[in-house]
Amino acid sequence: MDKAISTPLLTVLMPVFNAEKYIAASVESVLNQSYEDFEFLxxxxxxTDQTVSIIKSYSDARIKLIEKRKNTGYTNSLNTGLKIAQGKYVGRMDSDDISLPNRFAKQISFLESNPEVIVCGTQHEIMGKNNAVSLPTKNAEIRLALLWGNCLVHSSVMIRKDALIQSSVYYDALKEPSEDYDLWVRLLPIGHLYNIPEVLVSYRIHYASVSRTRYEQQEEESIKVKLRLLGYLNVHLEPSEQQVLMKVFRKNFLLTVNEIQTFQNVKQKFCNSNNEGFFEKKVLKSTCWTWKKGC
Known part of the structure; x- marks a missing residue:
């Protein structure tokens, strides 16, 4: 039976391209949510495959399919969806992942009770591995963890749309395939980020995944995002300090003795510049500013 809605509280946004292999399972995981008041954009x-035909086979009034005549890219699809989304919240979904049945209900309940949070992600599991991936949960922990890498799973997040509109912040196509990581960092001064401490998404890794096909490009763009994040501290770095920092960001830890000392100086500069508390002092101190691989 069709579930027609007027003005939904939630817009589920899913960009798709040649996803015939996995699209059915992803779509059904959205349609079978315990929370039903949403539009599925x-x-x-x-x-060029059977993706559109598969989507059109579902008779559910919540589905709103937009067919682009020309391939303009993933980030363009995301921004197109954000601009026409009617919901108070925008829940992201990828065409090869699975949302567990209570995902939307739990995220909306949390966001309604915590107006300071503008992005709410969840913990996730990797399909076929039967183990949860632990990510930081609270805003202060996420803010600092973003120095090491992206620690919100894009297909798990729910975003407060007003925060995007009021700040005119959207995805930057120039940062693709790290467009989500860049968005989280640009949203940090606007509100809180949070990860629900429960697995609510199953994440698929396959040979066509961005993490495999565009790894080097993703790494380079993520470095630029880290520099943007550090820019909030207004720290002046000498050219030699910038060079060492870039080596660390590229996970090249084969530093000379002099470079190790330079890096210690860089970390001290960052710690000293945290006077306005951009990073929570207690959390910052507990990390001792040691960079890690990912978060």
Whole structure:
């Protein structure tokens, strides 16, 4: 039976392109949510396989399919969806992942009770591995962990749309495939980020994943995002300090004795510049400013 809605509290946003292999399972995981008051906005980026046919096989009034005539890219699809989304919240979903049945209900309940939070992600599991991936939960922990890498799973997040509109912040296509990481960092001065400490998304890793096909590009763009994050501290770095920091960001820890000392100086500069408390002092101190691989 169709579930028609007027003005939904939630817009589920799913960009798709040539996703015929996994799209059915992803779509069904959305339609079978315990929370039902949403519009399901699917942006097809001119797929050439059976993706669109599969989507059209579902008779559910919540589905709104936008078919782009020309392939313009993933980030363009995301921004198109954000601009036409009617919901108070925008829940992200990828065409190869699975949302567990209570995901939307739990995220909306949390966001309604915590107006300071503008992005709410969840813990996740990797399909086929039967183990949860632990991510930081609270805002202060996430803020600092973002120095090491992206620690919100894009297909798990729910975003408060007003925060994007009021700040005119959208995805930056130039940062793709780290467009989500860049968005979280640009939203940090606007509100809190949070990860629900429960697995609510199953994440699929396969050979066509961005993490495999565009790894080097993703790494370079993520470095630029880290520099943006550090820019909030207004720290002046000498050229030699910038060079060492870039080596660390590229996970090249084969530093000379002099470079190790330079890096210690860089960390001290950052710690000293935290006077306005951009990073929570207690959390900052507990990390001792040691960079790690990921978070």
């Amino acid at each position: 699917i942006i097809d980026d001119a797929s």
